[in-house]
Amino acid sequence: MATTTVARVDLVHETMMNRPMFEDLDIVAFVGFVLCANAAARWCASRWLNADKDSMTPTLALFSVVIAMRALIRTYADRSTPGVERQLSFLIGFLAWIASTFIVFFAPSSAVVFNYSLVADDINAALSTAAGGLITLRVKALHVGLTFAVFGGAVAGLILSAAARMVKSYTLFTQLPEWAMEYAGSAGCPHWRKFIVRTSFALPLLTLVVSAPSMVSEPLGLSAEAARDAQSAFFALSAFALFTSVQPLTQAFLDSGLITWYEIKEGSADKDRLSERERLVIGHRLDLTNHLVCKVALQCAAPALLLLACSIAMWTYGDMDASASFIPPSVIAESCACIAWFTCLYGCLAGGVAMVVIQPEAFFAR
Incomplete structure (x- = not known):
């Protein structure tokens, strides 16, 4: 918890319960935990106990896909979401649908394979048998x-805002100002977690590489089943x-509110006493940070789920019998x-564009 003279940004369970979208975040976290536990139990039972494969895990996985998509939709339904952001997501989704059509039908089989045939x-076989x-x-x-x-167009539209938010938090997390090291929560993050945060932004791109037959399955001579397992892993x-x-990414978002307060305070003519306008600006910024904290966490957790x-x-x-x-x-x-x-593809594309917009000097330095 961090406190200023005009407002405070806190992150404890009692206060988060009253924040918007806490219920959605709680559901995503709970479903993710149950899904992991169930999948681990299924794997252990089939490997060491020779137990029959259950039907609960695949059903729960399919249910979790729906929960994750619903959570991403809910992030756009929040009243704090600007209308232009929703319109942009629809536009990106439409353009991505067109691009996805070309990818599905015309992408070389050495890059990606969609087994639509x-x-x-x-x-058709199931319809003939059932009827x-x-x-x-x-x-x-x-x-x-x-x-x-x-599917590709829908994923692109839903993942856009989440990818941009994660990149913005990631940029602050990895490039925290030196003068903020004393009070910013991100500065106290363990090194192993910092490594995982950096890795999390590279793994989706690496997954696309692993999914390309010409990069992994063909050189290693993997069977179709082994290639699918590698992609799934x-x-x-x-x-x-x-x-x-x-x-860590949510903490970086919280730190952004305090950094705003510090920058305004240090830029003020009277550092010991803020003007009424400055107090209003800082108060509004920290109130907005408090309001959006669960939404930001949800935008990070929903794509993971x-x-x-x-x-x-x-x-x-x-592995299921037909x-x-x-x-x-x-x-x-x-x-x-x-x-x-498509989540990995459009997440990488949206994140890359957001990175260029946030830090143009890093890509277009003279």
Whole structure:
């Protein structure tokens, strides 16, 4: 907790419960914990106890995907979100949908593979089996590919604000002013956590590299199942790194409010006594920081849950027998792989653009 003469920024459970979007953050954290525990128990039981594969873990993973997407949507519904930010997310989502269509159908197979033909065949086989051949409707690969493109556009629009927020907090966390070291909470972050925060911004890009057949699976001669497991593992690693980075990035956001107070105070003509206007500016900034703290934490945690849920869904549904589910397991596994891949892609793109906007001098130095 940090206190000034005009306002305070505090981060304790009792006060956070009254902040906007705390319930959404609490749900994401709880679901993420339950999903991790359930997946770990499933893996241990199947490896050492030779137990049958349960149906709860894949169902919970699919439910977690919905929870994560809902949380990202809720961040735009907050009253503090500017209308232009919502409009920009819709615009980016539309443009990303067009780009995703080209990626799904025309991206070289050496870079990424979307098995929409396999998914279409499995859906048609399931329809024929369920209806006894009475249904003549057939799903084409084009329909599945366009659906995957819609997933990409939706993810791009939802991840935009979260990626920009994380980059802004990351920039302050890694480049904290020297004069703020004495009171900023980010300065006391352990070195191992600082390493994980930095790693969390590199892992999604590394995951895209691992997902490219020409980079890993083909040179190493991995089977399709092994390549899928490797991709799923890197999605999970990215998720765990992001989950671990939630607290440091949120703390950096809190520090930004105090740094604003300090900069205004030091820039004032009378450092011992702030003017009424300066007090109003600082008070508004710190009040806004208090209001947004749960939203900022949610914008960091929701993408992590989305990647984790997609990773576990890929793993569990990929190993599931086709007769064990009404919906072909390949449909869910490939859909989750598509969502996670586009999350990494558009997260990296949005983060890169945000980094250039925040620090143009670092990229366009004379």
